[in-house]
Amino acid sequence: MVNLKKFAIIVAGGVGTRMNAGIPKQFLLLGGKPVLMHSMEAFALAYPDISIILVLPASQFSSWQSLCEQHLFTLPHQVVAGGETRFHSVKNALSAIGSDGVVAIHDGVRPLISVSLIREGFLSAGQLGNCIPVVPVNESLRMLENGGSHAVGRSEFCMVQTPQVFRCNIIKKAYEQAYRESFTDDATVAESIGEVIHLIDGDPVNLKITHPSDLAAAEAIFRSV
Numbered sequence: 001m002v003n004l005k006k007f008a009i010i011v012a013g014g015v016g017t018r019m020n021a022g023i024p025k026q027f028l029l030l031g032g033k034p035v036l037m038h039s040m041e042a043f044a045l046a047y048p049d050i051s052i053i054l055v056l057p058a059s060q061f062s063s064w065q066s067l068c069e070q071h072l073f074t075l076p077h078q079v080v081a082g083g084e085t086r087f088h089s090v091k092n093a094l095s096a097i098g099s100d101g102v103v104a105i106h107d108g109v110r111p112l113i114s115v116s117l118i119r120e121g122f123l124s125a126g127q128l129g130n131c132i133p134v135v136p137v138n139e140s141l142r143m144l145e146n147g148g149s150h151a152v153g154r155s156e157f158c159m160v161q162t163p164q165v166f167r168c169n170i171i172k173k174a175y176e177q178a179y180r181e182s183f184t185d186d187a188t189v190a191e192s193i194g195e196v197i198h199l200i201d202g203d204p205v206n207l208k209i210t211h212p213s214d215l216a217a218a219e220a221i222f223r224s225v
Helices: 035-046 058-070 086-094 115-128 168-174 186-191 212-224
Strands: 006-011 051-056 078-081 102-107 130-136 141-145 148-152 158-160 164-167 199-201
Touching (some): 006 086, 035 051, 035 102, 086 102, 102 115, 115 130, 115 199, 130 186, 164 168, 164 186, 168 186
Parallel strands (some): 006 051, 006 102, 051 078
Antiparallel strands (some): 130 158
């Protein structure tokens, strides 16, 4: 693992319509700094020599450049244009890296990702070929079926987080196939070519900012640490 090149693909292709904020959610401020910058800095803290690839809609390139200048953000990174879907965005980013190494693919709007979880992900994927962080389901679950519903055991399910980490040759091969609607994350793409997905413990703090309440919760957590 020590000799494997490390990459981080930070996916930030959303427009944040559910935030009702008027600007993309990855550009909203957390602790006085855009959410996206926190996500990127965590990977640099985990591995100072990591190569970071940021995926943004082409229409947001100039806004991002302005934010970097405004916040004196000088962390080295490459910016790649996103695609029609998350699948296409990740595929574009993967084309910018070689096939040798380990790559973490992370939602840019998960700014509270810990250094320890990043390192555990790279270590496990380096040994096993891939890994994804998951957390237990704490709420009761019901399955909607045939116009009704029935209870299902929550112990049989878990919630998936990012970063999802892979040996580069594995995930690049997986993304050579055509897009399917069933591809909800990188693990489903890799699984479709026969890869067995390995699970590691995620972190409840590693929340995804989707709604205004998520940003409020992230701000409270950020100020408490």
